[in-house]
Each structure stands twice: as C-alpha cells, then as structure tokens.
Amino acid sequence: MKIQVKDFHAEKICHSGQCFRMEPINDTRLHFSLIAHGKYLEIRQETDGINVSCTEDDWDNIWKDYFDCDTDYGEIYDIVDASDPYLVKAVEFGSGIRILKQELFETIICFIISQQNNINRIRKCVRELCGRYGEERKNERGESYHVFPSPERLAACTEEELRDCNLGYRSKYIVKTSQMIAEGNIRLEQIRSMPYAEAREELMKLSGVGIKVAECICLFALHHVDAFPIDTHIQAVLQQHYPEGFPFSRYQGYAGILQQYAFYFDIYGKRQNSLSPLLFGKNDL
DNA sequence: GGACAGGGTTACG
DNA sequence: CGTAACCCTGTC
Numbered sequence: 001m002k003i004q005v006k007d008f009h010a011e012k013i014c015h016s017g018q019c020f021r022m023e024p025i026n027d028t029r030l031h032f033s034l035i036a037h038g039k040y041l042e043i044r045q046e047t048d049g050i051n052v053s054c055t056e057d058d059w060d061n062i063w064k065d066y067f068d069c070d071t072d073y074g075e076i077y078d079i080v081d082a083s084d085p086y087l088v089k090a091v092e093f094g095s096g097i098r099i100l101k102q103e104l105f106e107t108i109i110c111f112i113i114s115q116q117n118n119i120n121r122i123r124k125c126v127r128e129l130c131g132r133y134g135e136e137r138k139n140e141r142g143e144s145y146h147v148f149p150s151p152e153r154l155a156a157c158t159e160e161e162l163r164d165c166n167l168g169y170r171s172k173y174i175v176k177t178s179q180m181i182a183e184g185n186i187r188l189e190q191i192r193s194m195p196y197a198e199a200r201e202e203l204m205k206l207s208g209v210g211i212k213v214a215e216c217i218c219l220f221a222l223h224h225v226d227a228f229p230i231d232t233h234i235q236a237v238l239q240q241h242y243p244e245g246f247p248f249s250r251y252q253g254y255a256g257i258l259q260q261y262a263f264y265f266d267i268y269g270k271r272q273n274s275l276s277p278l279l280f281g282k283n284d285l
Numbered sequence: 286g287g288a289c290a291g292g293g294t295t296a297c298g
Numbered sequence: 299c300g301t302a303a304c305c306c307t308g309t310c
C-alpha cells in the first residue's frame with residue numbers, strides 16, 4: 001500500500017538509535033522490516049512517501065500513529081533559530097527522522113540494554129532476547145518472526161539465562177524490572193496516562209532505569225516531546241556548542257526532537273566516524 | 286593481541 | 299556527592 005507522507009526517511013529512522021527492531025532487508029538502503037505490536041511490517045522508501053506491506057486497517061489503527069504521521073516535521077525547520085548554525089546543520093542532516101511511538105515495555109527493556117552499549121550490539125541483544133523468549137509468528141510469506149517477550153515471560157527468566165543473550169550485568173536489571181511490572185508493583189497503564197515529569201519519576205523506580213534511560217522511554221514510547229535524554233554524545237554537544245546552556249524555553253515542545261537530530265548528527269555527521277556504515281546526506285535518497 | 290570504549294546505573298565510601 | 303564496578307564484543 002502506498003502512503004503519501006512528507007519528511008519520512010526510513011533509513012535514517014532505522015539507524016537513528018531510537019528503535020532496535022527495524023532492520024534493512026538484504027543490506028538495502030530502501031527496504032526495511034520492522035516488528036512491533038506483534039506484527040511484521042515491511043517498508044519501502046519512495047521519493048514522496050513510503051510503501052508498506054500492511055492492510056489499510058492496520059495502517060490506520062497501528063502504523064500511522066506509530067510513525068507519528070499526524071505531526072508535520074516540516075515545522076521543525078521553521079522554528080529553529082537561523083543564527084544557530086549547529087542546530088540548522090543538525091536538523092538538515094537528520095531531516096526525515098521521526099520520533100516513533102513505541103510500545104512501553106519493549107522500550108523500557110531496550111533502553112536498559114542500551115546503557116554502556118552501542119547500537120549494533122543493542123540490536124543483536126534484542127534480537128536474541130526475542131528469538132528465545134518472544135512468541136513465534138508467521139508473516140504473509142510464511143516466514144517466522146518473534147514478537148517482543150511479555151513481562152511475565154522475562155520475569156520468569158533467571159539472571160543466568162539472560163546472560164546468554166550477552167546482556168551482561170544488565171540481566172539482573174531486566175529480570176527485576178520485568179518482575180516489578182509483571183507483579184503489578186509498577187503499573188504501565190498508569191505511567192501511560194501520567195504527565196512527563198511524573199512518568200519519568202515512576203519509571204526511575206524500575207531497576208536499571210536512571211535519569212537518561214527514563215528520558216529515552218518518555219521520548220520514544222510515551223512521546224513526551226520535551227524529554228531530553230543527555231548521553232555522552234549530547235553532553236559533548238552541549239559543552240561544545242551550548243556552553244551557556246541549551247535554549248530549552250525557546251524550543252518547548254520540540255526539545256526531544258532536536259535532541260534526536262543532534263544525536264544523529266553527532267554519530268553520523270562526521271564522515272571519519274567509523275560508526276557510520278553509510279554516508280547520509282540531504283539529497284541522499 | 287591487549288586495551289579500550291560503547292546512548293549508564295547502582296552501590297559504595 | 300563523587301567514583302569504582304558492572305559484562306561483553308567489536309575495534310584499533
């Protein structure tokens with residue numbers, strides 16, 4: 001099914017570090033698979049939108065919102081301070097990145113895994129976790145895929161079992177956090193309806209969730225767009241380009257999105273950076 | 286081939 | 299409140 005949508009760059013989204021179950025198909029740069037909400041989706045990049053492998057119903061009920069398609073990301077360019085060359089460049093470089101609305105439990109676990117870790121390895125860990133503990137299903141072509149495991153399933157794992165997924169010391173956090181959620185001590189339903197500050201505070205009660213991970217969960221699952229996770233990259237950016245402080249008040253309602261663009265620019269924008277398997281550019285579709 | 290770092294958090298002192 | 303320790307793998 002063909003979807004007309006502006007400012008949608010599948011490849012950049014895939015590598016932006018906010019999601020870990022979207023992958024290139026056959027190392028292409030235009031064709032991607034994604035597993036979420038128990039479903040398998042393929043996305044093909046077109047010049048004026050994307051082609052998706054789902055029914056119209058699923059697009060309307062699931063994916064449209066998942067990709068935040070009701071938000072006009074073109075607005076971002078208009079509100080960025082034209083006299084801030086760093087941000088102008090970052091936003092230009094990251095154009096087409098959207099902030100996804102991912103599932104809460106999955107996002108919690110993925111970002112616990114993300115600490116002291118890099119994107120490729122996070123992907124590998126998550127793939128392993130899903131392969132072992134996620135329910136198996138078949139896509140339209142009869143190929144099997146695994147959905148993200150339930151809190152109950154992960155709560156039943158021992159720390160040692162999870163270590164086999166190369167999770168290291170994070171295994172303990174994942175068992176504990178899954179147990180807290182499965183036993184109902186922390187209620188995800190409630191967190192979903194909380195305002196940003198409250199949700200962040202509640203998330204930090206989970207084992208292995210500190211301020212940075214909580215901010216990531218707020219931004220990439222709960223769509224609190226003022227969340228502003230500060231990792232080592234962003235820390236360096238703030239020090240280098242905003243010694244007087246980042247103008248948060250100017251960018252209310254956009255801080256998280258700008259953070260994501262800055263993060264992406266910092267990782268891939270410098271060409272000599274070996275992390276970058278590809279050279280992205282503005283006209284690089 | 287060993288050392289180091291990779292989107293931090295916890296548990297100490 | 300600052301800082302070591304946590305685990306593993308890809309990279310140089």
